Amino acid sequence: MTVLSDVTIRQLVAEERIRISPWDDGMVQPASVDLKLGRSFRVFHNHRVTSIDLASPPDNLTEQVVCADDEPFVIHPGEFALGRTEEWVELPDDIVARIEGKSSLGRLGLIVHATAGFCDPGWKGTLTLELANLTRVPILLRPGLPIAQLSFMRLDRPAALPYGHPELGSHYHGQVEATESRYEGGPARLPGNGPARVPEDGPARG
Numbered sequence: 001m002t003v004l005s006d007v008t009i010r011q012l013v014a015e016e017r018i019r020i021s022p023w024d025d026g027m028v029q030p031a032s033v034d035l036k037l038g039r040s041f042r043v044f045h046n047h048r049v050t051s052i053d054l055a056s057p058p059d060n061l062t063e064q065v066v067c068a069d070d071e072p073f074v075i076h077p078g079e080f081a082l083g084r085t086e087e088w089v090e091l092p093d094d095i096v097a098r099i100e101g102k103s104s105l106g107r108l109g110l111i112v113h114a115t116a117g118f119c120d121p122g123w124k125g126t127l128t129l130e131l132a133n134l135t136r137v138p139i140l141l142r143p144g145l146p147i148a149q150l151s152f153m154r155l156d157r158p159a160a161l162p163y164g165h166p167e168l169g170s171h172y173h174g175q176v177e178a179t180e181s182r183y184e185g186g187p188a189r190l191p192g193n194g195p196a197r198v199p200e201d202g203p204a205r206g
Helices: 006-014
Strands: 019-021 032-036 040-044 062-066 073-075 080-084 088-090 095-101 128-133 139-141 146-154
Touching: 006 146, 073 080, 073 128
Parallel strands: none
Antiparallel strands: 019 088, 032 146, 040 062, 040 080, 073 139, 080 128, 095 146
8 A cells, every 4th residue: 555645645635535624734744644632532430340351341431521622631640541633534435544643742651542543444533542641640631732643545446345334334433522442342243244245356456
């Protein structure tokens, strides 16, 4: 896959094939777009469960916190919380994206995504951030802070079943607020659906 340059990113945004709202042209980097921190977070209540069993994940493990525009969110040493981007992102069926933390924040001990850095073709929604403080002092996070960067790659051809397709049961399609895990122990599928269909001309081959 080819990583898109700043020129191509601006072109696809102008053509509305990639949508980022609100759009700030000043946030475009040589091969990515900086994204800002939104106002909603989800904090974990460890006292509610004795453990997390991935075979049967617990409900109501997190609680939403919404900060005022001038109010910081405090993430304490060793704490893990979910946040979200201010921007709403939409991708066409032939573009994928990857969200990465900013190097300068990483050097201050702030992790922006623990594992989930990949956005499938067809994605629509804000991006949930998996935030962790690796330092021994609290970190103040303020809404509007440049928090991450999004790079884009072009597929060899459009996806047969982009994210959000009715056959996929995509868990996070259209999410607005920071969204807790909807893990079910396997690929997302609607009940009763079998494996995803493959186009008649066969799967893409690299």
